[in-house]
Amino acid sequence: MSPKENPSADSVKDKPSQCQTQLASADPSAPGITTSRRSFLKAGGALSMSSLMGAAALMGQSGDVEAAIEWAEHFQKNYRLMTPEEKAEARARLERRYSAEYDKKVSVDGTESQPGVLMGYALNIRKCIGCRRCVKACVEENNQSRGSKPGQRIEWIQVLRMERGEFSQDKMDHGYPEGLGIQVGGNAYTPAGQVLEGQYFYEPEAVPEKDATYMPIACMQCEKPPCVKVCPVRTTFREGDGVVVIDYNWCIGCKMCMNACPYWARRFNLTTPVLPKEEMNPVTHYMGNRPRMRGVVEKCHWCLQRTRHSRYPACVEVCPVGARKFGNLLDPESEVSLILARKNVFRLKAEYNTFPKFFYFYD
Amino acid sequence: MKKLVFHTVILAVCCAAATPAFAQEAAKQEAKETICFESRKGASEITKHEIKPGLPNVKCSPTTGATLWYGDPYDGTVPMGKMPLLDGIPEGKAVVRPRSEKLNLLGMCATACHNGVVPPGFPKHKKPVPIPTMESLLPEVKNLQHGRGRIWCLDCHHSTKRNMLVDHFGDPVSFDQPQLLCGKCHGDKLRDWRDGIHGKRIGEFVSTGKKRWFVCTECHNPHDVQDGARNKGFVQIAPESPPQLPNGMKDAKHESVHGIAH
Structure with a gap:
């Protein structure tokens, strides 16, 4: 048989040429070669992805678009490793999903940190009256879960009630008190200032109570955050303006950071968060208050969706006694800088060398 | 076509049924x-x-x-007006909520008795005397604790323009700028307030941003500063609800009553 009579001669003839191109692709000096291992895998991946997506669409019965969003979100990278285009795409995807879920126009902001800004916080420990308004304002702003079943109510700020210690003569010979918890104040003779779990749950008719001191604690936004050190997937990190944030999509829920944090600042979404549509705050930030999912850790981020646009955090705005102060530590005119210059300041658990940017002060 | 008509009829019926309901709801909300x-x-x-x-x-x-x-944060605010040592703030960047509209006696004060003239029987000296008319209007001023008996009404209120306060020189000060008056004695607090350390500001946190400033009388009642029922200088208010108890913990007091085993 002559080659000319062969009907598949062309294809046979093509084959060597294909081989050639494939061989040529291994040569880095040869330009303009498109077929490579990467593109092959990409094509294969796309194929399997599309079949998966199809399957998901069939299972979910909720339309191709929604399923595609879900799947794309599931496969997105660590936020910090994304290109700006990928970041914008991820945010747009979330906006579409949240808007559909909460029946309103939800915006997911991605404003990066600005140069020349290092956020700082100061709290006047003598003024706090323990009214817990900051706690509730935080919940209003930051879309925490607010159900009634165990584990469904999440609050980022805890207000600690401590009894005032006193050096009274009649108690001087009572010896060292029986230990009940971690002593953070008072003296050796009065079991005062001990942190019992129950002391977060004070519920008097009116505050401030006689002989009680209140100490709100939340994320201290450490300069050397232990939680960032231990995160195995590096989903929590320190931003340029000093705020420690979490990429909730990349969080695997291992709770290592919760163990590492000496300030009890982190919360875990044990259940699917309960967030009624009408109470949802539609102004969100990717690193900040966007609705979280089950099985991820969350914490205070100084209202990034506000502070990146130079608005005060929600807790600062509602404090009825003006105990909470917020500002730029690099600006010598800001209120926090002036407090550091003028007032008596301490940081909680400073001996751990976590260097919090949350300062307690009194005048 | 038939279907369309049918739908339209349903829609119309629904609307007719719903309209009174909506109206009722709106009225209720109002x-x-x-x-x-x-x-x-x-x-x-x-x-x-x-x-x-x-x-x-x-x-x-x-x-x-x-x-x-x-x-x-700026809802219902007006410019703060001139403040000594705060001249650097650009126009409109510092706003306050006017206090005047909260003071229900203010309109009466300006017109009824103290319309710029000295009323009959007005004391000629600066010594405190009981003013029965005012005490019947405001019973809480009868035993004024502010200054522990060292000051009286006319140290803060203008004698003839009663809808104004008074500064060091006897010039009238608006009720919307009580800091000009309070700073007479509480200078350290005024200094801290100017820098944002005392009191409260909301809005933009950057030092060049627009802020709503809370003035003295929005938080402090000048007629009632020494009250035995309060603690730490603040009037007691009801706290918000406590956090959720940890799963399995029945009572917040349990630990303090029974102690923790070591």
């Missing part, structure tokens, strides 16, 4: 408007309304009636 207080109960009330659809100016706590969230 009837019970939400009012919550900012810092001082009874003196810093704010009425909830919508700035844009879905965006209220404030959110109120359902349990204590406290303001919990500001949609627009």
Whole structure:
């Protein structure tokens, strides 16, 4: 048989040429070669992805678009490793999903940190009256879960009630008190200032109570955050303006950071968060208050969706006694800088060398 | 076509049924408007309304009636006016909520008795004397504790322009700028307030940003500064609800009563 009579001669003839191109692709000096291992895998991946997506669409019965969003979100990278285009795409995807879920126009902001800004916080420990308004304002702003079943109510700020210690003569010979918890104040003779779990749950008719001191604690936004050190997937990190944030999509829920944090600042979404549509705050930030999912850790981020646009955090705005102060530590005119210059300041658990940017002060 | 007509009829019926319901609901909402207080109960009330659809100016706590969230921090504010040592702030960057509209006697004060003239029987000297008319209007001033008996009405209120306060030189000061008066004695607090350390400012945190400043009387009641029932200088208010108890913990007092085993 002559080659000319062969009907598949062309294809046979093509084959060597294909081989050639494939061989040529291994040569880095040869330009303009498109077929490579990467593109092959990409094509294969796309194929399997599309079949998966199809399957998901069939299972979910909720339309191709929604399923595609879900799947794309599931496969997105660590936020910090994304290109700006990928970041914008991820945010747009979330906006579409949240808007559909909460029946309103939800915006997911991605404003990066600005140069020349290092956020700082100061709290006047003598003024706090323990009214817990900051706690509730935080919940209003930051879309925490607010159900009634165990584990469904999440609050980022805890207000600690401590009894005032006193050096009274009649108690001087009572010896060292029986230990009940971690002593953070008072003296050796009065079991005062001990942190019992129950002391977060004070519920008097009116505050401030006689002989009680209140100490709100939340994320201290450490300069050397232990939680960032231990995160195995590096989903929590320190931003340029000093705020420690979490990429909730990349969080695997291992709770290592919760163990590492000496300030009890982190919360875990044990259940699917309960967030009624009408109470949802539609102004969100990717690193900040966007609705979280089950099985991820969350914490205070100084209202990034506000502070990146130079608005005060929600807790600062509602404090009825003006105990909470917020500002730029690099600006010598800001209120926090002036407090550091003028007032008596301490940081909680400073001996751990976590260097919090949350300062307690009194005048 | 038939289908379309059918749908239209249904729609029309629904609308007709729904319209009175909507009207009723609107009337109900108007009837019970939400009012919550900012810092001082009874003196810093704010009425909830919508700035844009879905965006209220404030959110109120359902349990204590406290303001919990500001949609627009500058809602209902006016420029602060001239303040010594705050001249560097650009025009319109410092705003306050006017106090005048909270003071229900103010309109009367200006016109009824003290309309710029010295009323009959007015004391000629600066020594405190009982003023029965004023004491019947405001019973709490009868035993004024502010200054522990060292000051009286006319140290703060203008003698002839009673809808104004008075500064060091006897010049009238607006009720919207009480800091000019209070700073006469509380200079350290005025200094801290100017720098944002004392008191409260909301809005933009950058030092060049627009802020709403809270003035003295929004948080402090000058007629009632020494009250035995309060603690640490603040009037007692009801706290918000406590956090959720940990799973399995029945009573918050359990630990302090029974102790923790070591």
